[in-house]
Amino acid sequence: MTDELFREDAHLFACDATVTALDARGVHLDRTVFYPQGGGQAGDRGELVLADGTRLVIADTRKGEQPGEIVHVPAAGQDEVLARFAAGTQVQAHIEQSRRERHMRFHTATHLLCALVPHAVNGCSITADYARLDFHMSEPLDKEALTAGIARLVGEAHPVSHRWISEAELDANPGLVRSMSVQPPRGQGRVRVLEIEGVDLQPCGGTHVANTAEIGAVVVTKIEKKSAMTRRVVLGFV
């Protein structure tokens, strides 16, 4: 299992690590700052740097076959560099910071949207360029009102933090689960919950800013009626 440093500190953009395995999909490390695609959030890109400065470009990060496995997927055409990687190789893992920071700002903004739209979520995608949330609802949504609501919550500078609760505690509070498609991970005995003080609380494994003020200027760029019971809200940076 890879030690998931990003779960405790989303603002950690580099770490030292040891290669534990190399397979057809990519590089496995004993610990990492690379977030694997999941919960709607895109996987990180970056580099694994050897002691002599040689760089392996990582194009994506994915979950492996086994729970807790993380695969650092190299960009194509790096066979010579890859040949220098083996179990035991020491590397420095660096993620592309500006891209991740956009993921963090958008991800926290989607939680603000959840607080503003009191309906279940049945789809979510968070990239560096846009974020979108699909709400299970038939009523129309107002673009300007939602943009103003997000701006108000950003301006109020609410602290954002995470904590771990037991599955028993989660079962006792079913209202915590807002999402219909992304259920909290089970079987590890504990669930990570993300709290935006006074605004939103829900299970989430993603990376977030530490205060809503860090989100900056985000606007609703589009509201789409995807089906009779689905309203899609798309967010963009100003």
Ligand SMILES: [Zn+2]
């Ligand atoms: Zn989330």
